[in-house]
Amino acid sequence: MSHFNSNTASTARNENGNIPPLGKVPKWRLTWKEYKKNKYLFFMLIPILVWYGIFHYGPMYGVQLAFKEFSPVKGIWGSDWVGLEHFRFLFYQSPDFARIFRNTILISLYNIVFGFPAPVILALMLNELRSKLFKRLAQSITYIPHFFSWVVLSGIIIVMLSPSEGPVNYIIKLFGGESIYFLTDTSYFRPTLVLTSIWKEIGWGTIIYLAALSGIDPTLYEAATIDGANRWKRIWHITIPSILPVVSIMFILSLGGILNAGFDQIFNLYSPAVYEVADVIDTYVYRAGIQQSQFGLTTAVGLFKNVIGITLVLGTNYVMKRMGQEGVL
Incomplete structure (x- = not known):
């Protein structure tokens, strides 16, 4: 138990060098060792994240068309703004x-x-x-x-x-x-x-x-x-x-x-x-x-x-x- 507290305290010091109460320690600091331990599993997530980034988040730039009058000649960025029309x-x-x-x-x-x-x-x-x-x-x-x-x-x-x-x-x-x-x-x-x-x-x-x-x-x-x-x-x-x-x-x-x-x-x-x-x-x-x-x-x-x-x-x-x-x- 003392070993756990010392490890936690050493990794959970705030900017002033003080040790905050255990309940206030950020969760990501408590689980960072787990992330490192399972790093190969997280590497397997990379293709999925790339797929979502390209096909789900990438096309979101087209949302601006809701506020523009699209012109194929001018393209999405060059089309005129019409606001909430x-x-x-x-x-x-x-x-x-x-x-x-x-x-x-x-x-x-x-x-x-x-x-x-x-x-x-x-x-x-x-x-x-x-x-x-x-x-x-x-x-x-x-x-x-x-x-x-x-x-x-x-x-x-x-x-x-x-x-x-x-x-x-x-x-x-x-x-x-x-x-x-x-x-x-x-x-x-x-x-x-x-x-x-x-x-x-x-x-x-x-x-x-x-x-x-x-x-x-x-x-x-x-x-x-x-x-x-x-x-x-x-x-x-x-x-x-x-x-x-x-x-x-x-x-x-x-x-x-x-x-x-x-x-x-x-x-x-x-x-x-x-x-x-x-x-x-x-x-x-x-x-x-x-x-x-x-x-x-x-x-x-x-x-x-x-x-x-x-x-x-x-x-x-x-x-x-x-x-x-x-x-x-």
């Missing part, structure tokens, strides 16, 4: 912004309300299975859609939901119903988005929760069984509270992406017939930025999304911590 147009003059913002929020909220609990429920169900073979088979089947792009899955969905030849409408007509135009009817398009999104990602989302479930101490279940708790009570009083910190962190991260309604999915499934309920910020950015070359306006939209996202992450993180749950910061 793009934001004024977006919030006060654009006839489409209110609609696309509403659609983005609604579709994202539907995905959170119905899609976020889905992998948690599936993980709890898989955790209760006693047959390892059936459990692995169920996991594999639910994982498969995640590894296909929305380009491929959209083709499958279009065929499955075809009003003339699709098996879904065939079953509906078999029971006396009429064909439903799922992808061109504004009443059905959003539910179709939510259900197909759950179908694609529910299996992949269970990985984190199954990992959390595997870390629960089995003696807790044994003690509960001895006390007479049935399976439902064990789930309610042991399983769910044990994975609640992981659930809270995932919920915070999902709220941070609330303005990302799923460009790939919507772009491959929507059509002008459902623009009223399906056109979101990302599809608007694609049309305005790529097709109409309004780079300044679309950069302003992207900056607005990022500000809202980080605000929601920080706000939700604060609320979760106040409630006694885990946070991301």
